[in-house]
Amino acid sequence: MAIKEEQIRPNSAASLLNRKVIEGRDTTYCIVSKNVSEYHFIVPFDLSEEERVEVGQIFSIKDQGLTFLARVLNIEHSSNYDGHWDTTMKGTQFFDDDQIFNRVIAEPLGCINKKLEFKKSRTLPTKFASVTRAEKEEFKFLSQVMGDIEVGYLRNGSRLVEEIPVALHSEAMDHHMGVFATTGMGKSNFMKVFAASCMRLFARGESKFGLLIVDPHGEYLKGKSKDLVKGLVHLKKYREGLACYSTNKQNASDPGVEELAISESEILPQDIALLYDWSPPQRDALEAISRILDPASWLEEIQSPEGMARMMQEGFKDSTVMVLVRRIKNELGRNSYIRKRSSLANILANLQKGKVVLVDIPRMSDRSELFLLSVISRYILNEYKKDEQEGQESRKNCLITIEEAQRVLGAGSNTTRFESIAREGRKFGVGLCAITQQPKLIDKQLLSQFNTLVVMGLGDRNDRMQLEESAKQDLSSMDIEIQTLEKGEAVVSTLNIPFPVPARIHRYEDYLRRLEKEDKQESLITRGGFKPFLE
């Protein structure tokens, strides 16, 4: 076969020279790789202070009709040069700035379609699709999935997105909530903001649950005036949403604060069990009490000679029973709120109406606080169980706050009361709000039942690991971010919002000022997306 001449021999100069010119094309802020679960884009290596990219920032990628959102996980030095070029580098007199850059590694959050629906993404953006810092426009869809309990503003890296409030869902509250932060990072502040939003909901007639806060530090009621830290009573506009009880005589003398009382008949031997470390025989004796004595009057009975005698008849040593009695007397003497009268029915009624109930017990010891919390929460759970059977429609759910929750929800702790609320409370509309600085001490299985997590700065790696391993939403990729959260910054993970949302929690005092200013009536109408507060 003859080889045709023109196959190899072009015959015009134009067809000989096939010139291609490559000119400077900006390849920064374009997707360059990698796959459906990880996006890479490059940015100049010498960005100015305000343009710098930070871990946790959210970027948006517009690609035909879709907008992908991705969160920065890490940033690396990188270049188009192979090998260990960096280590042989001679100075920083780069000629080709376009060849040296930072590689940003981002995790896809999902994708917004034309109808403004947000979905997890099963595909990846087109190569070289352009990347920009996400602005309020891209976050708008979030307003639609936010709930009714405002706690802060959306945060993009360290920047606030004031137009987008972060708000939790009342509906999720019986599914338990956890608030985690190293000490001083803003747990109490968060709780006050949360409570304020609940009070406001009540005042508007929109409350869906009652919130119980038992405060052993005396910080929620009036704050600390010397540090200009405000308390819940300072939210005058929505004061009707708050019911206060105090063991402190002076606090209780304020109008609108009731002196706390628990009746002896509401205390069970198991509650007393929480107060001390007991020897096995003592524990046996405690457990036998409700069998031997009348459950409604056992406290009085056991202190009488007849009661003692009946215990001894059952084979308990007098020394054992003496210890029990001595400790009980002690406790009754110390806790003057134990009387004939009781506030519990009232507390319950307020919770069921959907109010915030604050039980102020300043300077109470650790164990006494647990004791009280145990009595109140058992009462509440029992009443909610009854109501469930009686089919009470009108009552609201209830959320019980536990400070230093690792004390009662720890792996192997013997305080089964709270565990049982965690496990079965939901059926009856009772949720737990566990606050702790040491999530690593909380039982993993319990943790995995929490549907809402408010994670603030956590320095301890083990604390973060524990959360990452048990959270319902995947937090593991946010490790660096959680480690570097500053005071008041949080990552909010809740099932009704499609990805863990970075937030700046309002400073309570600022929020207070804003709520006092807002128009009660108007805000009634604009439910959900609140007007942003811009001073």
Next chain:
Amino acid sequence: MEEWSRLSLVAELIRDHISLDGIDRYLAETGVQKSDFVLVEPSDFAGEIFAVDGSNVSLCNWSTADVNLIRAGYAVYRGREWRRTVITFADVLLADAKLCRNMFDPYLEQFFGLEGIDLKESDLDRLSSYYRELQEYVAINDALGEAHAGDIILYDGSFDVFEPLRGALAVIFARAEEKGVALLAVAKSSSLFWGEEITLPFVQHTGMAGSRLAPEAAWYISLKDKKVDASQGRWNGQTYIVRFCGQSEHAFRVDAPIFLQGEMGSVLGKLAAYSCSAECLGYPHALFRAHRDIRITEQEGAAVRQRLMARLSQGGMPHSKIRMLMQDFHDILEMKPRI
């Protein structure tokens, strides 16, 4: 170890002869003198620097003929700023001795007004290299078309070129001179040598001598009348050894056409100002970029090989046959599954 007995011998040889103790013998035997080292003063330059390079990988090879992927072009800088990279040729070449005229002649005729190539039997096994060189000259020619008087064109290599292509180079020199464009070839490696008993590397030793005689400075020396063969008579130009940057250890062979003789100091001064990038200290940065932009990477070669095989397969050729034709036994020995 027995089998390495020669290693110590070689080490001895390098220590005793190749690594110089002093530079006296070098100066005596090469005829280079201290005064030959001319210092280069880096100077600002507002014009453009063009750097021409080419690249070549084999896709398959039957010894008698082979298929190559070839690319040639140049990068353009103004000062430290990269302006663009122009690719003038990027294509596959079937290098067959029987068809070669058809590959060379149109270019020689169209771009350089030359008659056609005259290849000897012995040239035929380096066809693809020559073809790449030809394409590099086409690239120089294209750069010349874009350059303005006073600009500099650098070529990666030497002007001591393959004889049948010398005519093209002569045309290029004439055009450069006419246009007032400086044209230099900078070689990363060179076969210059000196020494009477043993072959000694000339460029490296000149570099060492320069470090002693003109420390921490940029300099050049002309090889005119030196006892080293740079085949200078053959291509109408002059060969130099140049250190572009005082902080660098490296020196390079630089070839320049005769018409530049009087301007070497000023042209090299302009280059010296742009041969100190952090990316590649001591080398004209434009050449560094040209090398990186134009080189054909291993992956790229592999991708084109795949495409070629896909074509064959679409054309109905069975896979076993493709493998038989395209697989290189070296690859089989290396256990590299390129196909």
